[in-house]
Amino acid sequence: MSADANITKKERDCIVSIWNGFQNGFPVRVSTLAESMKIRPPTVEELLDRLEGKGLIQRNRGMVVLSEAGRTVYRRIMMDHRALETFLVQCGDDADSACKMVSNFDYLIDERTALLVLKRIGNPALCPHGRQIVEAI
């Protein structure tokens, strides 16, 4: 098992952008996603169609939110991401490089593996950026 609802890198990025865009309390808009992902709105629509097909998001008149399943996927990606990122920083990498590197494959790592890594690095509560490794959302 991977972090897996069987998603691609772009779908992963989109899920993360949807979550980040939501931070202020309002659902993110398609145009905002397009801007933050540096792709055109129709390409975002395409991506959203696929994510909706997988049950990971809900849409309403241009507003986009993660579904319960989508939030679960997000949580998994982030736990995996922050576990590895924290490990790399412990190895001597800087937080930004580690973050960029790990973004390329965090969505491919299974939960079991992430938990093993977390235990090994001492179950820290926070990642190098100061965020909760196991996020409650």
Add this chain to the structure above:
Amino acid sequence: MSADANITKKERDCIVSIWNGFQNGFPVRVSTLAESMKIRPPTVEELLDRLEGKGLIQRNRGMVVLSEAGRTVYRRIMMDHRALETFLVQCGDDADSACKMVSNFDYLIDERTALLVLKRIGNPALCPHGRQIVEAI
């Protein structure tokens, strides 16, 4: 930078299969590659066309070998693979799961990161399967 001659997962698998097939001293054949990768010969041809285009292999009447550049890519993939695999085993994973997991992203990791990980886990000479982590080929 990733381990990167900018390859895909299948191209990565193909490079590894070409190397493994070569072990006995004879270049691997297309049919052998097809069998070991569980795809049909024409799909192998397609893959080989792309790898040849990237200068990573050389072909001669159905025989396939890695080029110098291809061997470099292979070495990098394997160092990255074995570094992470060894780390996961140190975390408590078993060698086979670790191997399978790491195969999904070893080709995405940059050399600098792999070297940091190697240092951190104590620069072991051998991976859990007993192979040289830094392979001389």
Add this chain to the structure above:
DNA sequence: ACATATGTTAGCATCATACTAATACCCTTT
């Protein structure tokens, strides 16, 4: 009601992956 923003469809294009069917090539055996 109109103008502007934004969202959505339609229509393409490209690349990676994969297949079957047909053809070409090579080697061994007769």
Add this chain to the structure above:
DNA sequence: AAAGGGTATTAGTATGATGCTAACATATGT
């Protein structure tokens, strides 16, 4: 040398992911 068997390659097709522009639709605010 011809025939046959195995292997490689080409041709043709398909699908999924990613991306675009242009056109059309829908809101929102003045």
